[in-house]
Amino acid sequence: MTEAEGRLRLVLRVKSRGFVGERVLEGSSCEELTESAAVILAMSGTAGAAVASAASRLPPGETAPPTAATAAPPVESAPPRARPFVLSRAPILRVSLAAALDVGTLPTPAFGGALSVGVAPGRGVALNLRGTLWASSRGVLAADPQQGGTFDLLSVDATGCYALVHGLLELSPCVMLELERMSATGFGTPNSSSANPLWLAVGAGLEARWEWTRAFALDIVVAGIVPTRGESFAIRSATGVLDNVQRIGLAAARASLGPEVRF
Secondary structure (H helix, E strand, O other), rough: EEOOEEEEEEEEEEOOOOOOEEEEEOOOHHHHEEEEEEHHHOOOOHHHHHHHHHHOOOOOOOOOEEEOOOOOOOOOOOOOOOOOOOOOOOOOEEEEEEEEEEEEOOOOOOOOOEEEEEEEEOOOOOEEEEEEEEEEEEEEOOOOOEEEEEHHHEEEEEEEOOOOOOOOOOEHHHHHHEEEEEEEEEEEOOOEEEEEOOEEEEEEEEEEEEOOOOOEEEEEEEEEEEEOOOOOOEEEEOOEEEEEEEEOOOEEEEEEEEEEEEE
């Protein structure tokens, strides 16, 4: 940058991709020359702000050394990330296969397998229909363990739940109406007999659902049920006395645990 007759002169040399150009700028102040140089350098793809700032600090009478123009390095685009599997909407249909436990309905605690299908229309409401086949249980006479009965239980329940806690862990109080059918067959007596009673039960419980993904969850249910009528099963022993083998209690406890697939 030089000064002559009250005006400043700036010689700007630009080199870009093998091409060398020279521009002569004149102005009445360093600020004016700086702005002009910055515009030219910016249009040529160089770091104009840094060069113009350096030129503005040179004293009059000195010429700025030529600066090689450097193009901005290409920006490498990041590789596309794999998107996790998510459903486009909240799950509505729920299917579960669970292991179940009953205490109080059969003569001894019994395990069973449950298949359930449910819907969750929204607003925390879930409706579920479940069928459970329970393992056989044996009840014997207190006076003679060689006499008694074999019991098989099938239960079908309709359940309604409302989620109070949402998120990865969902907690819902539930009410249920259950239809139970028991098959009882006596053994060890001359006059073995069988029965197939059918009755209703009502119940309430708590359902906990742990969401692994939007499509899979772990479902846990704990409930208590009360039969609407009592049932008792008796056999006539070898001595001709009619003794009870099993009496359905006033209440029973149920629990189930299993994976849930949601659509």
